[in-house]
Amino acid sequence: MEKIYLDYNASTPLAPEVVDAMRPVLNDYYGNPSALHWAGKPVKAVLHKAREQVAGLINCSPGEIIFTSGGSEANNLALKGYYFKNVHKGNHIITSKIEHPAIINPCKFLEEIGARVTYVGVDQYGRVLPEEIEKAVSKDTILITIMHSNNETGTLQPIKEIGQIAKKHGIAFHTDASQSVGKVLVDVNELKVDMLTIAGHKLYAPKGIGVLYIREGVELEPLIHGAGHEHGLRAGTENTLLAVGLGKACEIAGTQLGTIMQKDLTDYFWNELRAEFGDQVVLNGHPEERLPNTLNVSFVKRIGQDLLNAIPQLAASTGSACHAGSIKLSPVLKEMNVPEEVGMGAIRFSLGRYTTKDEINIVVKAFKEIL
Secondary structure (H helix, E strand, O other), rough: OOEEHHHHHHHHOOOHHHHHHHHHHHOOOOOOOOOOOOOOHHHHHHHHHHHHHHHHHHHOOOEEEEEOOOOOHHHHHHHHHHHOOOOOOOEEEEEEEEOOHHHHHHHHHHEEEEEEEEOOOOOOOOOOHHHHHHHOOOEEEEEEOOOOOOOOOOOEEOHHHHHHHHHHOOOEEEEEEEEEEEEEOOOHHHHHOOEEEHHHHHHHOOOOOOEEEEEEOOOOOOOOOOHHHHHHOOOOOOOOOHHHHHHHHHHHHHHHHOOOOOOOHHHHHHHHHHHHHHHHHEEEEOOEEEEEEEEHHHHOOOOHHHHHHHOOOOOOOOOOOOOOOOOOHHHHHOOOOOOOOHHEEEEEOOOOOOOOOOHHHHHHHHHHHHH
């Protein structure tokens, strides 16, 4: 069996077009984009183009795009930056119990310095109920942050409905869309979000680059102080090389959404597993409202990591890669009230642009042999 990669939610390979777009920057665009001379101007131009490409994918203005070092920094800037700048209005934040650690841990930090955080639960499919968000709103609520889609189960959250609640109460709304951008349509105006996080390495761009979309008029305190880079919100000379890569990746995603979603292949994979193993395999997450590339299944009364260890050529995950090394029941599955005998057997398969039907057939056959 050749090596098969089904862990695209953890990280994606660089798209060839992205590599091609970045190559000239290595040699020809060495000036500082803030410089006004001949070496700086073309660098500033390619950086602006990258900003336009990202903005085009999520339907916003290029001036609302702030480049960061990745999704974690973008989330920290959104939460800490908004809290520090607006704590005089209130100290209450609403989030969910199934957020990525890049949201949960900043919230825990803010609690240590005076914030009050409400962590709402989810239903059996891993979805936040909008009415629970509304119930949690109080007079001192200043920020709501709910992920667009869950990185483990792929379940899509009712972001538009939550956005309407936030708007009704005059509360800022942030969503971590790291797993969603490039897989499903993400429109910041349709979703009614004020801030949105993008992680480059989740959509065929390099690691080490991300974006925080900040709606015009939303005020944040910078985490990194210095010169006035990134509209004064992130000091430090811009990483032009990686920004160009992310810009190209977003341009590609905008033109290929229909072809890279992989829903047919994901459905085929699930049907094959169900036909082979029947009730011994269970779907985790929403049956319809989930990312088209994500299949989180449990092999009942098995341990997911043991199964993966038996197929070393297969790259997949027992949950989020951030929980690697732990065989405890995933916190996400625990919040969904998945029984332990089911949850311990969970494996997250995440398909991508280069996944083939032949690879799926090989994986199903491999599981058949070890089970």
